[in-house]
Amino acid sequence: MTKVIGIVLLVVAFLATLVFAGTGEGLNIHPMDQFVIQPLFSDGRVGMFTVSNLTLWMALAVLATVLLLVIGTRGRAVIPSRAQSVAELAYGFVYKMVEDVAGRDALKYFPYIMTLFMFIVMANSLALIPMSFSTTSHIGVTVVLALFVFLGVTILGFVKNGASFLGLFWVSSAPLVLRPILAIIELISYFVRPVSHSVRLAGNITAGHAVLKVFAGFAGALGLFSIVPVLAITAIYALEVLVAFIQAYVFTILTCVYLKDALHPSH
DSSP states (O other), X not given: OHHHHHHHHHHHHHHHHHHHTTTTOOOOOOGGGGGOOOBSSOSSOOOTTOOBHHHHHHHHHHHHHHIIIIITTTTOXXXXXXXXXXXXXXXXXXXXXXXHHHOGGGGGGHHHHHHXXXXXXXXXXXTTSTTOOOSTTSHHXXXXXXXXXXXXXXXXXXXXXXXXXXXXGOXXXXXXXXXXXXXXXXXXXXXXXHHHHHHHHHHHHHHHHHHHHHHHHHHHHSGGGGHHHHHHHHHHHHHHHHHHHHHHHHHHHHHHHHHHHHHSOOO
């Protein structure tokens, strides 16, 4: 899929060069402008307590989660409504994920993992609405989510296992001479977890929305040739709908893996 997108980009860029060659005009596309955080009720700088577009769309993601999981299932009908069916499907999906990856003793932490999954899915999905704002494209948001997971599983690991939690970094199955080296590698990889956990989500969402904006700019500038970028936008948008779910799934399943390490640290 990446190769196809790259080829289409080259074709569109070539057509744009033909259209604008010799006219002195150029494409005025700024794909990163859509990620700028702006205050809602003033024109000043964004501070710690400023209500911004980021604040608004995060609140809408929380509201959408509450509407689906709380309001949508309040009837608990034997024949479920559409909202209840979606909520039950999401519940069963995440419950099975936690049980399969982290074990049955991790099910007591299911509410947090379910909330995490639903928030990311809703935030990613709302960002696909035209003129909306992508909250999970900001590393500040994803870092906070990843740090809560990292600190939570680390504290849980020491509470549940005490000093034996350090066995996570000691590869007892390796030759004795290699164990100290592997312990250092394991320790570094452990502290890199929140970085990779957060960057993966923010990077994928940012890349997808930036590509959409680039093609939208081409569509607006190419006139009769806009059929190519319009078709590309349709394909990429469908891909981004899938990515919205996949990235929430990846973030959540990694959380389950880290939780399993906290509950069962020995190699």
